[in-house]
Amino acid sequence: MLIKYYLMCKRVSMHSFVEKYRLIFGSNIDNFLQSLKLPKEKFFRLNLARNFNYLSEFEYLNIPFSRCDLFDNVYKLKESDKNIRLSDTISFFTGGIYIQNPSSLLPVKFLIENIDVDEPVILDMASAPGGKTTALSEFLDRRGLIVANEPSKSRLKDLNFNIEKNFAYNVATVSYDGRVLHKYLSEVFDAVLLDAPCSNENKIFHDNAVLNNWSETLVERLAKLQRELIESACFTLRKGGILIYSTCTFSIEENEQIVEYLLSEYDVELIDLNKGDFDYGLSGNSNIDKKVVRILPHSGRYPGFDGFFVAGFRKKGGGISNRNVKILNSGYGLRTPAEDSIIYEIKNDLYLSPKYQISGLKYEKFGTKLGKKIKNMVEYSSQACWEFGDKLIKKKLVIDDYEKAKKFVKGENLKLKDYDNKEGVLFFKDIPLGYFKIVDGRIKNKIDRYFLRGLK
Numbered sequence: 001m002l003i004k005y006y007l008m009c010k011r012v013s014m015h016s017f018v019e020k021y022r023l024i025f026g027s028n029i030d031n032f033l034q035s036l037k038l039p040k041e042k043f044f045r046l047n048l049a050r051n052f053n054y055l056s057e058f059e060y061l062n063i064p065f066s067r068c069d070l071f072d073n074v075y076k077l078k079e080s081d082k083n084i085r086l087s088d089t090i091s092f093f094t095g096g097i098y099i100q101n102p103s104s105l106l107p108v109k110f111l112i113e114n115i116d117v118d119e120p121v122i123l124d125m126a127s128a129p130g131g132k133t134t135a136l137s138e139f140l141d142r143r144g145l146i147v148a149n150e151p152s153k154s155r156l157k158d159l160n161f162n163i164e165k166n167f168a169y170n171v172a173t174v175s176y177d178g179r180v181l182h183k184y185l186s187e188v189f190d191a192v193l194l195d196a197p198c199s200n201e202n203k204i205f206h207d208n209a210v211l212n213n214w215s216e217t218l219v220e221r222l223a224k225l226q227r228e229l230i231e232s233a234c235f236t237l238r239k240g241g242i243l244i245y246s247t248c249t250f251s252i253e254e255n256e257q258i259v260e261y262l263l264s265e266y267d268v269e270l271i272d273l274n275k276g277d278f279d280y281g282l283s284g285n286s287n288i289d290k291k292v293v294r295i296l297p298h299s300g301r302y303p304g305f306d307g308f309f310v311a312g313f314r315k316k317g318g319g320i321s322n323r324n325v326k327i328l329n330s331g332y333g334l335r336t337p338a339e340d341s342i343i344y345e346i347k348n349d350l351y352l353s354p355k356y357q358i359s360g361l362k363y364e365k366f367g368t369k370l371g372k373k374i375k376n377m378v379e380y381s382s383q384a385c386w387e388f389g390d391k392l393i394k395k396k397l398v399i400d401d402y403e404k405a406k407k408f409v410k411g412e413n414l415k416l417k418d419y420d421n422k423e424g425v426l427f428f429k430d431i432p433l434g435y436f437k438i439v440d441g442r443i444k445n446k447i448d449r450y451f452l453r454g455l456k
């Protein structure tokens with residue numbers, strides 16, 4: 001009975017979805033549907049903030065890859081071989097790569113291209129699991145401050161985990177309903193990224209839940225939420241600041257109509273992100289359509305890219321922001337390993353953090369864990385060593401046994417080769433694996449157990 005009901009819902013959703021897009025794409029409807037059914041390609045982003053040769057792991061494993069159009073740091077696996085698990089690589093485990101479709105980097109690219117200050121204060125309004133937050137932090141080379149917001153507590157955990165692994169120390173996280181953020185922050189940010197919750201139509205043939213939940217009512221409900229979020233985003237933006245809006249869905253209600261709404265109600269202008277390089281918008285209003293960016297998978301313009309929408313706005317007016325931004329002083333005598341960051345201490349734990357802070361917010365996380373103080377020494381965290389290699393502690397041990405290296409990142413201790421020091425950073429070739437101590441002739445693994453949870 002239940003199964004019958006389930007299948008019926010699925011059929012109804014599918015029928016209304018197809019009929020809706022038949023009206024938009026006409027004779028191209030079959031190409032459109034076909035492109036949504038194609039197996040997803042595998043892409044990964046190299047961590048731009050680091051200088052380690054993570055690609056050497058893929059070469060070592062004989063995994064063929066090619067550089068992707070548009071992004072120098074994004075790679076595609078040549079054969080979508082189901083056996084290749086990017087998530088089972090050392091590079092993935094240590095935050096050297098992030099598995100991500102390049103479409104989802106477009107909002108970050110446009111934000112970076114249009115921002116007008118060097119050390120920006122940015123709000124990422126809907127940020128979990130952090131694909132764009134961590135990319136933004138890397139593209140900025142960790143400068144400025146990114147406030148990453150996520151209201152869902154379970155998704156906030158994933159966000160915090162990814163920030164820590166990526167070592168995005170210029171990020172602070174908060175957990176608010178984005179619709180009320182303007183009550184705390186008026187005209188503060190140089191840029192706001194709103195990667196909005198959406199109907200996710202791009203995954204309609206890949207995720208049963210997306211198909212089963214899909215309906216016109218859902219699209220309308222989400223469009224209402226998106227209007228409320230973008231209004232709040234606009235309030236938090238300083239004059240002259242930029243707002244980037246994106247979704248991974250096709251509906252005009254959740255995309256061009258949101259743009260139309262903001263333009264009609266607020267003092268903003270639309271930035272031409274498209275410049276003829278992407279598919280155009282679908283609203284029929286050329287003032288909007290030519291400036292926004294669509295990725296329509298059936299157009300074949302960017303093969304393998306997921307369906308996506310991006311629009312950019314500039315808030316009219318100039319002048320200085322209403323910044324309630326404090327510049328913090330390092331409360332600790334250590335020299336920070338990175339410019340524009342500070343170190344602070346809580347109960348012997350040391351954190352590397354942005355030097356800016358916005359007053360009036362309740363932070364869930366502020367910066368990343370640098371290490372802990374033990375007597376007068378500092379024991380650096382493995383995640384700090386993943387970011388800085390042996391820059392923090394100039395003692396390095398290199399192994400070239402891949403299986404051992406993998407065991408180490410999965411938490412095992414290793415037997416010792418010759419090594420004269422009591423501690424150091426272990427490397428596989430030139431990829432840092434983490435901090436270790438020598439105990440009873442063994443390399444004692446100091447990777448935080450936090451990273452090992454859920455790992456096989």
Ligand SMILES: C[S@@+](CC[C@H](N)C(=O)[O-])C[C@H]1O[C@@H](n2cnc3c(N)ncnc32)[C@H](O)[C@@H]1O
Binds near residue numbers: 104177
């Ligand atoms: C498309 S996802 C964000 C993906 C993320 N930007 C990334 O690149 O990894 C949308 C997010 O919005 C969050 N969200 C839902 N309702 C929200 C609200 N009222 N305010 C802020 N965020 C919300 C969801 O929990 C979800 O994590």
